[in-house]
Amino acid sequence: MNGTALCPALVVAAPASGQGKTTVTAALARLHARQGRRVRVFKCGPDFLDPYWHELASGAPVEQLDLWMTGEADCAARLHAAAQEADLVLVEGVMGLFDGQDSVADLAQRFGMPVLAVVDASAMAGTLGAIAFGLRHFRAGLPWAGVLANRVAGERHADMLREGLADPADWLGALPRVAFDAASPKLLPERHLGLVAAHELADGLQRLDAAADALASTPLGRMDMAALQRFAVDFAPPPIEEAGGRVPPLLAGRTVAVARDAAFCFIYPANLQTLERLGARVVHFSPLRDAALPPCDAVWLPGGYPELHAEAIAANTRMQASLRAHVAAGRPLWAECGGMMALCESITLADGREQPLWGLLPGRVAMQRRLAALGPQQLALDAGCLRGHTFHYSTCDSPASVRTRTARPGQDAAPGAGEALYQQGSLQASYFHAWFASSPRATASLFGAEPA
Template sequence: MAANFRAFVLAGTGSGCGKTTVTLGLLSLLKKRGLRVQPCKVGPDYLDTGWHTAVCGTASRNLDSFMLPAPTLNALFREQMQQADIAVIEGVMGLYDGYGTDPNYCSSAAMAKQLGCPVILLVDGKAVSTSIAATVMGFQHFDPSLNIAGVIVNRVNSETHYQLLKVAIERYCSVPVLGYVPRVDGVALPERHLGLVTARESIVNQLPWHEFAATLEQTLDIDALLALSRLDTFPMGEWPALPAADAGAGLTLAIADDEAFNFYYPDNITLLERTGLNVVRFSPLHDTCLPDCQMIWLGGGYPELHAATLARNVSMLEQLRAAHQRGVAIYAECGGLMYLGSSLEDSNGDTWSMADIIPGHSKMGKRLTRFGYCEAQAEQQTLLAAPGEVLRGHEFHYSDFTPQTQAVMNCRKVRDGKTLQAWSGGWQVGNTFASYLHVHFAQRPEMLNHWLAAARSVL
């Protein structure tokens, strides 16, 4: 399979070095060349993958080694590559930044080694000359086993400036410099408190990205990049036991999908579809009626920015409460939890009534309440886990939820072998479960069996 396949990890020296912008330009450029491009992102990020998808037209995939065992992640990657000519994998943070201080745990470098992909290192060329070689050399020597196959220099002022940087890097580091990225107006990505504004909220104007791609065609050696990206081997993978192909037959899952709720891993939806259930989408913002369904999924997003509209859509709130009361199996993550609570206080201090299915109050703060990877162990039967089962996931939220019902999961954050935090979270009320945790179902496909069984229990 790998004989005609290409992939590379675009990694940076740190966050904010331009990885996402350059990734989007490369996606547009390679697509324009007629290649079937599969975008990917190292780690749990929903926002970057949303922009990948919008610019490339192919659903971007998260490669998360905290949530997914290596054989499972490799199997997912191999499957996605069946219909692709090249994978463009955007790294996370700096090349060696992962979870804790181990550079081989959840980092871009570790992912590149696991998948057997070369690394293209993006370095900042602003206000530097020969010293840039010391930066590249440091990244090379930190892990000599890593294949840093090429370098791209970002924020270059002129061709003369670029030639100075190129000569220094190639002379002292013996690694090819594949070109540079000049400053280009019109391709900056909008940001807010959780990071980028979602591509779903913005009408993505493709023209600036096409123009940016045309610029990169002139300043980067794309043929050299493609030659370096050819894989000699391909990672072996193995699927865990999956639900039966007819486990969801006869069931309908309604997924909230609009400007307020749109954080979903495409792999999760694919796994659900493989059970034979019917997937439909609805908008808590704009629709007045729920689809006829036995399961509902309310993903993450930005309900706090749309709280007034959500509160005023009384018909939808009533229909959700009625669905809950008749036992529809409802699952909510993060923003979905806020929507299912009793009330939500936005960043302006205004309080809005929500669905009141999970009794409690959400309040937006001015800093992250909790951020990063964590584990959650079920203390009782929940929609996704039986007692004692552990889910691995990611939290990233500025809100805090004050519950009026008992939590059903023990959560903890462990880093470098030490427990940094421990708390209670996750709430099960009837056939409804909600928490702040974002999870990837492939880590424990039994989650889907639990959910499907709960949906069938009230038929």
């Protein structure tokens, strides 16, 4: 790798979820991208939906950073590579700044990235000063940029918020509540798994422009490249061997077909990169539109929204037959979360209707009104241990053989705990979302590689 890379960088964090981190990050990325600057955005922790908005805003791929799931060396490598080509690096945090083990604060401190605190100030005034002071000084040595008050009612409200700050230099502006139009008052609409993906909305870019226009009037939004140098970070490269530079070509000569459409869209770019580094040829197909699998040696059905497309999935009987023939021939099929759901016999939707599905995996799934599972998980296989996470609103009742179960970080799998890894012939399926780069050898084993 090349030497250090100097680039302005901000970690967009908050005291809690729901403060507006995604909107501010995307608005800031869009504001600078439309001025011709090269912006690279990262998302802390596991998340498939926010990155779609950041990719639309920045015009560049969005990758994950997580000190546990992706690992410190992987984070260092991705940040260094981005800083070499970008004018600005933005990192959207997750939950609250200090929440969880390997928190956003830990990441910011490890790489020296200043924290921009976004606070929903809609129901407060001088208390913003206490929150900003606490976030800034709770941990010694935390790199700090300042605070942006979000959902502010007007100029008088903004004045009261600014006057409450102990350090006037902390003030980076007030952002009003941005409504898109009367028919869609919420700028970035949501559904049960999070934000509606940007590519699902024809006016997605116009929504980001509205947020960028609002941000442009703040001190933060008015910063040019010279002013942004106060946030410059010197990103050092990790050693190649620590950054996952050596991946054995265990899938050389194999073609992996990856489902990709509106129903199957939860795909980390790094997972595709890992398959390619393993030597695989990656091709894409649409289970909603295509009549058959492309010629391939293995299939990956990632997560997504099968519950929103259940009728179309069931109607594509030719794709069902193609998948069934693939498994009957003993070729590997790895299905994650939504991919697993589509393989089951049926789904009970949120309104109580039961919809048949493909039926390659015995059992049924049922949508729930609340989260059924959430959090980091690891999957120990013979070839290695994959890190990842679980996040789903459905439950699965299947008589299929359970090969093993996932476990929380640092724990061993236990009966009845974690997510089941179902196996039906060459088909393996789980609610578990894997981060392939955490164990390339274990990943290769899911797609048919023989143990080394």
